[in-house]
Amino acid sequence: MAQAQLEGAQRVGSRFPKFTFILDQGKQFGPRVGRLCLTRPSNCLPNHVIDIRTPNFLIGTSRGVVPHFSRDHVHSANGISWINVSFESFLEQTPPVPTYQAGSQPLHNFLGFDSSKHIVSLSLRDPLDAREMPPNGNSHVSALCMRGVRKVTPADWRSYVLTMQPDIAFALSDTPFTAAPHSQKRLTKSIERSAAWLADLLRPLENTDDSPTESTPTLNVFVHMAGGTSTSARRAFSHSLTETLHGLEANAVKPLRCLDEGVAGYSFDLAALHVRPAPLSTHHDRGGGIEIAENSLSLQNSESLAQTPTPNTAGTPTSLSSSMIEPLSFLSLAPTLDELLRASLDPLPVAKPRLVTDVRSPHEILRLIRDIGVDVFDAGWAVKAADIGVALDFIFPVPSEHDNSPDHRKRDIGHNLYDAKYAHDFVSLTDAFLAGHNRTSSSKTPVCPCAACSPVSSTSPIQHSKVDVQSHQAHSDDGTNREQFLPPFTRAYLHHLLHTHEMSAHTLLVAHNVAVLDALLTGVRTIISGHADQNEAAAIFAREVTRFEEVYDGTMSVLHTARDNWKDVKYARENKDARSVHSTEVQ
Template sequence: MYSTIAFTLESGKQHGYRRGILQLKRPDGTVLEVKTPGFVTATSRGVVSHLTQRLCEQTEAVRWIHATFESLYVATRPFPASWRSYSQACDPDIVFALTDTPFTPPPFSQKRSVKSVERSLAWLSDLLRSDTSEYTHPTNVFVQMAGGVEHDARAAFADGLTSRLYDKEADMVRPLQTLDEGVAGYSFDLAPLRATLSGDRLTGRLYDKIPAHLVPEVLHPWDLTQYTGDLADLVRTSLSALPEQKPRLVNSCTGPHEILQLIQSAGVDLFDAAWAQRAADIGIALDFQFPVPQQYRDHVAASGDDDAAGENDGARQAGIPIGYNLYNFQYAHDFRPLTDHPFPSAARSPVAPSTVILHSSIDSGEVGESPSPFSRAYIHHLLHTHEMSAHALLLTHNLSVLDAFFNGVRELLGSPGVCDQVIGDEIAIFSRVYDASSSLFNVSAKCWAEVELARGKGRLAREKAKELLS
């Protein structure tokens, strides 16, 4: 017995806005649901970074998580030939088929592209291989669409999924007639595609957990949606020949602007939350809404079409940042909550303990009122004193902001009588009001690196090295 997946599209089309529900049923009767468009929380070895199990349960935004197959103690990497046995042993709700992604510097030769497509199809076929044991083949397989930035290669991979199998290939995956029949969903990793398009392997690197000493001294801002149009074209090429009833997951988005464009032009259903989680790592508290609140729409009317999207060192500046850098000393005496928006998070709505530890006979045993929201000044203090709780509070806040953002998207898509023009206008307003450059992340990453080097692990060794040099 294993988990089963059902994806129901309430509305939508092949390459446009889609709204639905992804439901997973486990053998023990547990039912998990994610409304789409929605997001999946990333983990480190199955644990959401910074969050304890209790805090993770209190964070309503954490519904589904993605766990990488790795071990803290064993450095051996899994081989494709062993991937099927690993997936059988772990029995996950969903398993991702391995894909041959070139990681050498671009451009790639035609021979390498063909090899990538053929290998990826062969590895998927091996994962779907049936045998005589009780375990036949996994039904909850997501396949990462191969082909790189070549449209012909991506179309060839999609054709390989839907082509009818014969002879030995058909016998291997019997009773499936095509590989796509054994696939539950499609996934896209934008990071290698964006790096190939830009020609720079470091593009977007600040979304990775890189050591503080590797953060560059000078970080030039860039437009986070610079390659979104090209990426959407690649996604559409992969999906053109595939059924629209299966969910689509995209990893490595750069922010809400790219998410909205992929929902609008490629019909993507699920996104990972790695960028929002990385924002919490470097001291950013997200603060944006969709649809844009009325008080911010005045910014669009006042700025005009020509000024709403200016140029600044190659990055598009749209005005209002999508969050704020709490390392900045301007928040040292700012006692406002992280946001005025009424959504639940550990930072916005702290939970009072159910019991109180009494240290003396004169202590009161009564539980008081719920504590007030944590202020920006308090988290600013925690960040500069290198307290782990700062990132835990920021993470619950950021995931809650992202959850509210997707709620707004779904409500708009489900509004009676809403048309493509109205949805497109709302996305255009969002793109013009909120800044789509990397400036916020650049500054925050540098501030985080300074505090990390001053107070983080290895501080004494670094200070000793400086003394020897001076």
């Protein structure tokens, strides 16, 4: 079945978009700015280009849906330009339902995203899901769907990618989702499998265009940087991407001379590196899915990993020399997150985008930009904050008037709207931004454009028929149709919605938190690009990051408190529902 799907996908006549990354300013490591450009081919119109300035963010989905958002919300959120779809959530059916979508750009059309505005990428697994999984095999990856674990082979994944035609595809990776430490033999297997699965996805496609001069279509592939918590293993994997191929391996990916030539960007999934949370009781327990890290830069038991003796490597495949990976007992110190990322990136080209998923705080985002030069982050932490009722409230760079409170306490990064103190707080969600309704031409404070702080009234009547068009035609050219902001939704109103379990509360909070995250990265780009001298830009940016860390609480204590309040409200509702059911049964 997979082979039949693959052959059918290779007959698709549409062309894949061209993805490029332009590094405007920056070095191998340190703050940098650039542009992600996706050019969509067109037969009759000029090619359409989606231009995303970096550093920027992507947002993940659940079954193709941005959490708490309708399609209209996604289209109206100007900060959302890159959306990632985890395909494992569709694997309960064989073949998966999205593969039935016909026509060009099937992934966009099936999920309802705007091809003129949104880059849509496809990964097999959710990069934020680090729960323990059955081990992968030499020819399959374990993926989790509603009906349990499914085994997905590289041939299956290639067929899904070619059928769905995403703008960007993530290659399969053999990431061990089992308790650390991992042996040297396991790390070697992980590197070899990941490289082999990448090579399978990079195999050339058939040229399906009628024109003999048309170039062979190519996929835009991001690769997860394997190697776990071993710096030497990470360097070994990076070298395997850049080394020249020979023989059958070279023929399989021809005309590529090495795997890195076919790679569009590098991905780092931090979920397996962060401290592992307690195991989930069930797959459908949404409450267990909301996790807030105690320390966003802590690694998964890396100290124990460094002290683990090297196992017998007699069975290690010969394609990767064991000398490339230092025995774990040789590691005198546990590597930090910066050291792991640098070990992966040091042998690789500078001018390719770097994506990091499962960041846990704005502080971690700023540090990764300052120390590593990361270009794209996921917005999962901002969505999780909205899940537990937190409205983010911070700004970068920090204005001079945003000093510490009189008691020398650092500012919280947001407001826990479950807290009773907000029950009668009738102001907008943020202190760092103005609401659109309160904007003035003389104020230097930026406006939060989200649907919660700056709701917009309809600029024209809603027309349901030709009669409506005629009745309102006289008012269409009178010059009165202009953008009008309504008063913002207040903290007291969101507090009420959260305690009454209204879904609109989380929709407004996600819209707000994504807008604050977008403003953070806009401020980052402004500072870095505002200085032509790279060393000067790096120094000024580092000072601003230090000031941000001095003003805002890096322990994220407001999120931990909000999570506890969210649980209390959740359990209170469950107990009430249980009592209601019992009362009905008695009657």
